[in-house]
Amino acid sequence: xxxxxxxxxxxxxxxxxxxxxxxxxxxxxxxxxxxxxxxxxxxxxxxxxxxxxxxxxxxxxxxxxxxxxxxxxxxxxxxxxxxxxxxxxxxxxxxxxxxxxxxxxxxxxxxxxxxxxxxxxxxxxxxxxxxxxxxxxxxxxxxxxxxxxxxxxxxxxxxxxxxxxxxxxxxxxxxxxxxxxxxxxxxxxxxxxxxxxxxxxxxxxxxxxxxxxxxxxxxxxxxxxxxxxxxxxxxxxxxxxxxxxxxxxxxxxxxxxxxxxxxxxxxxxxxxxxxxxxxxxxxxx
Numbered sequence: 001x002x003x004x005x006x007x008x009x010x011x012x013x014x015x016x017x018x019x020x021x022x023x024x025x026x027x028x029x030x031x032x033x034x035x036x037x038x039x040x041x042x043x044x045x046x047x048x049x050x051x052x053x054x055x056x057x058x059x060x061x062x063x064x065x066x067x068x069x070x071x072x073x074x075x076x077x078x079x080x081x082x083x084x085x086x087x088x089x090x091x092x093x094x095x096x097x098x099x100x101x102x103x104x105x106x107x108x109x110x111x112x113x114x115x116x117x118x119x120x121x122x123x124x125x126x127x128x129x130x131x132x133x134x135x136x137x138x139x140x141x142x143x144x145x146x147x148x149x150x151x152x153x154x155x156x157x158x159x160x161x162x163x164x165x166x167x168x169x170x171x172x173x174x175x176x177x178x179x180x181x182x183x184x185x186x187x188x189x190x191x192x193x194x195x196x197x198x199x200x201x202x203x204x205x206x207x208x209x210x211x212x213x214x215x216x217x218x219x220x221x222x223x224x225x226x227x228x229x230x231x232x233x234x235x236x237x238x239x240x241x242x243x244x245x246x247x248x249x250x251x252x253x254x255x256x257x258x259x260x261x262x263x264x265x266x267x268x269x270x271x272x273x274x275x276x277x278x279x280x281x282x283x284x285x
Contacts, residue, residue: 002236005228006244012225014251017094018259019218020075021082021252027208029079030194031201033072034187035212036219041180043220048170048177056171060164064175067161068182072190074154075183075222081147094148095124098246100156101163105238112239115281120243123278126250129271159242162226163233172230176223243278250275 023032048054078094102120112120165175195201202208225245232241250271 002232002241003244005232005235006241007247009225009229009232009245010247011251012221012228012248013245014248015255016218016221016225017078017082017248018252018255019214019221020079023211023214023218024079024083027203027211028191028194028200029076029083030187030191030199032079032215032218033075034184034191036215036222037072037075037180037183037187038219039216040219040223041177041184044173044177044180044223047173051170051173053170053174053177056166056168056174060166060171061175061178063161063165064178065182067158067165068179069186070154070157070161071179072183072186074151074158076187076190077147077154078151081144081151084144084147094152094155095246095249096149096152097154097156097159098124098242100153101159101233101242102239104160105242108238110237110239112237116237116240119278119281120239121278122274122281123243123247126271126274126278129267129274158226159229159233159245162230163238166230167234172227175230176227179226180223247275 020032020036162175162179165179166172191201229241229245232245
């Protein structure tokens with residue numbers, strides 16, 4: 001169960017990141033984050049009402065609130081990095097987010113077996129290579145790297161926080177709802193400040209209403225990925241769940257190949273193979 005839900009997380013995050021990166025090239029990143037998260041919050045609110053999730057309210061929701069504060073910063077940094085630089089810079093560095101939940105798992109007493117350690121090492125190496133790392137270049141690339149490192153730290157922190165935010169399915173819906181409401185509040189405040197400083201909330205041609213389905217997909221895929229990761233981490237070792245959930249750069253690279261006809265370099269193909277091997281080691285251990 002841990003492997004299934006963690007791999008589902010990778011698929012959802014990979015597609016959401018690909019879509020978010022494309023949208024940010026045409027629409028301000030703050031607007032992409034704010035609108036997509038608002039759509040997700042609306043859907044989650046309806047689910048919470050339908051499932052009676054309010055009964056699960058308790059002190060654990062503070063973890064969801066904290067995740068909601070960190071999430072917009074991570075998403076904004078990541079989308080800006082995707083818009084500024086090639087995915088070969090952003091995707092592999094973003095996998096450093098796995099260090100946070102893995103570290104938390106180790107601190108809580110998890111001790112992976114030898115086969116799991118080997119799987120983690122092989123998978124993380126493959127994930128980094130699958131992005132086709134490009135660490136040389138102009139100042140633009142250095143800024144992209146910095147933004148991606150900020151995003152990675154934020155994503156890893158959200159990983160750890162959302163796992164602690166609930167212990168039941170209905171409680172998870174409520175926790176994700178609280179997280180998204182906080183996301184919207186923080187993102188909305190940042191957008192307001194940006195506009196007052198002369199930034200744009202929409203492209204020159206006006207709000208891209210035709211992009212609403214894509215914005216909805218990005219928001220819903222992102223929140224669904226948070227949910228599947230929480231389930232994966234609650235039903236198995238966090239160290240394993242975090243690594244398998246971090247395979248999303250492979251999905252992003254394959255989506256770029258399929259939709260943008262970006263050619264996979266030899267190092268990316270080798271990385272994808274290693275990531276698959278590491279996944280098999282973890283899934284069978």
